[in-house]
Structure formats: C-alpha cells, structure tokens
Amino acid sequence: MIAQDMTQIGRTPAAPVRQASQLHLEAARFAHGEKVVLDALTLDLAVTRLAVVGRNGSGKSTLARLLAGLVAPQEGRVRINGTDVARDRKAALGEVGILFQNPDHQIIFPTVLEELAFGLAQQGRKKAAAEAAARAVLARFGKSHWEAAYINTLSHGQKHLVCLMAVTAMAPRLLILDEPFAGLDIPTRAQLSRYLSHYTGNLIHISHDPADLAGYDQALWLERGQIAALGARDRVIADYVARMTELGEADDIADLAG
Numbered sequence: 001m002i003a004q005d006m007t008q009i010g011r012t013p014a015a016p017v018r019q020a021s022q023l024h025l026e027a028a029r030f031a032h033g034e035k036v037v038l039d040a041l042t043l044d045l046a047v048t049r050l051a052v053v054g055r056n057g058s059g060k061s062t063l064a065r066l067l068a069g070l071v072a073p074q075e076g077r078v079r080i081n082g083t084d085v086a087r088d089r090k091a092a093l094g095e096v097g098i099l100f101q102n103p104d105h106q107i108i109f110p111t112v113l114e115e116l117a118f119g120l121a122q123q124g125r126k127k128a129a130a131e132a133a134a135r136a137v138l139a140r141f142g143k144s145h146w147e148a149a150y151i152n153t154l155s156h157g158q159k160h161l162v163c164l165m166a167v168t169a170m171a172p173r174l175l176i177l178d179e180p181f182a183g184l185d186i187p188t189r190a191q192l193s194r195y196l197s198h199y200t201g202n203l204i205h206i207s208h209d210p211a212d213l214a215g216y217d218q219a220l221w222l223e224r225g226q227i228a229a230l231g232a233r234d235r236v237i238a239d240y241v242a243r244m245t246e247l248g249e250a251d252d253i254a255d256l257a258g
C-alpha cells in the first residue's frame with residue numbers, strides 16, 4: 001500500500017512543484033578509450049517529463065551518467081540548472097539524482113537506513129538529522145519496518161525501491177531513471193510506476209518500452225551518440241517505433257548499433 005500523501009514524496013510541502021529543470025550541454029564529448037560514445041552533443045532544454053529512447057549502445061546510459069555528474073565530459077560542458085554537476089557534487093545532489101537499472105550498482109551500505117541516510121549526509125546533514133530524515137522517508141513509503149533490514153536479504157524489486165527511496169530522500173529537482181522497470185514483476189513495476197508518477201520533481205526516463213513512457217511530454221531519440229529526434233513525445237516515439245520495427249523486420253542485421 002502507498003502510505004500517506006504521495007504528492008509529498010521526496011519533497012517538503014513548501015517545495016515548488018515541477019518547476020522545469022534546465023539542461024545545458026555544450027559540445028559535450030565522452031569516450032571510453034578509443035570508443036567515442038557521445039560526440040559534440042549540444043542541447044538546451046527545459047525538462048519536466050522527458051522520455052529517452054535509442055538502440056542498445058546508442059549512449060543513453062552514458063548521457064544519464066553525464067547529466068547526473070557521475071562522469072565529466074572530456075570536452076565541452078554539462079550544466080543542470082546552472083550547476084556544473086560533475087565538479088560541484090554537493091550542489092549537484094540537490095539538482096539531479098539517478099536511479100540505475102541495476103540496484104546492485106547503486107547500493108553501498110549493508111542496511112536500508114544507512115543507505116538512505118548516506119545521501120542526506122552527503123548533502124551536509126549531521127548523522128542524527130540524516131537518519132531522522134531517512135526514517136521520515138521510510139514512513140512516507142510505508143516501509144518503516146525495513147529500517148534495520150540487510151539489503152542483501154531483499155529481492156531485486158525491493159532493492160529497487162530502496163534506491164528509489166534513497167534518491168527521492170535527497171529531493172533532487174531532476175530525477176533520471178535508467179530503465180528502472182527492467183526485471184521487475186508486474187505488481188512491483190506498477191507500484192514503482194505509481195511512486196514515480198507522483199514525484200513532484202522533473203523526470204528523465206530511459207526505456208526500451210514505449211508503454212513505460214506514457215505521460216511524458218517530450219522525447220529524445222539518441223542514435224549512435226547523436227540526437228536523432230527531439231520533440232513532442234507522441235511524434236518522436238511513433239517515428240522511433242516505426243524505424244525500429246522496420247529494422248527488426250529486415251533480414252540483414254549487419255546494421256546493429258555499434
């Protein structure tokens with residue numbers, strides 16, 4: 001069951017609702033060694049609900065990591081609401097959070113409370129205040145009984161929920177979701193989806209499944225590290241699905257994305 005007033009999850013009551021987040025990428029480049037993933041990517045966009053699609057290997061997760069400031073562009077600039085998210089990590093934590101596809105890549109601490117309190121401490125709260133705020137988030141999600149649970153005893157979906165609680169506890173204005181529903185059963189997926197639809201901050205949602213992206217107003221289609229299309233969700237997703245269907249029906253799969 002969803003606890004209490006879901007509109008307040010991750011936000012204090014006084015927080016502004018869905019004030020757009022401003023993405024600013026200026027000729028951003030990111031390569032893994034010789035492999036250039038994103039090249040001279042330029043984007044100025046006000047985001048409330050943005051869907052991101054693209055083939056395997058097109059650079060979506062790399063873009064997510066750049067936007068979250070987990071990696072810095074090797075050339076160019078990435079700013080979210082004016083913050084250089086890779087350099088100013090403390091300010092970045094209030095601007096942007098990320099939910100990975102695999103919770104095991106995100107979780108650091110053994111227990112649920114420690115995991116939730118960590119991000120809050122990173123934002124500058126003292127240990128006791130961070131733990132109190134973490135307990136408040138657990139209560140809001142109806143999961144106070146998880147406080148002392150060892151995360152390695154939780155299921156994949158439950159770990160996902162821990163990550164979602166941890167990231168929303170920090171109340172970032174922009175939350176990036178990198179295929180958050182992969183591997184989840186239908187009820188867990190529905191529950192997470194409901195939590196997310198009530199998140200009062202802005203969302204960027206990466207998914208291969210257009211059904212996950214209903215309710216998003218804009219969409220960005222990434223192709224080999226370049227923007228293939230950006231605009232109204234319905235049009236971009238329709239064009240993307242048509243193109244993917246066309247490729248899927250072709251016998252020659254030599255054109256599989258690098």
Ligand SMILES: Nc1ncnc2c1ncn2[C@@H]1O[C@H](COP(=O)(O)OP(=O)(O)OP(=O)(O)O)[C@@H](O)[C@H]1O
Pocket residue numbers: 032035037054055056057058059060061062063258
């Ligand atoms: N650590 C790494 N070392 C080398 N190459 C990498 C590394 N991580 C990613 N890549 C390469 O970067 C490219 C983009 O990867 P990325 O994970 O951003 O794509 P994606 O669009 O998120 O893919 P998917 O839909 O499969 O999750 C791929 O070609 C991938 O092989």
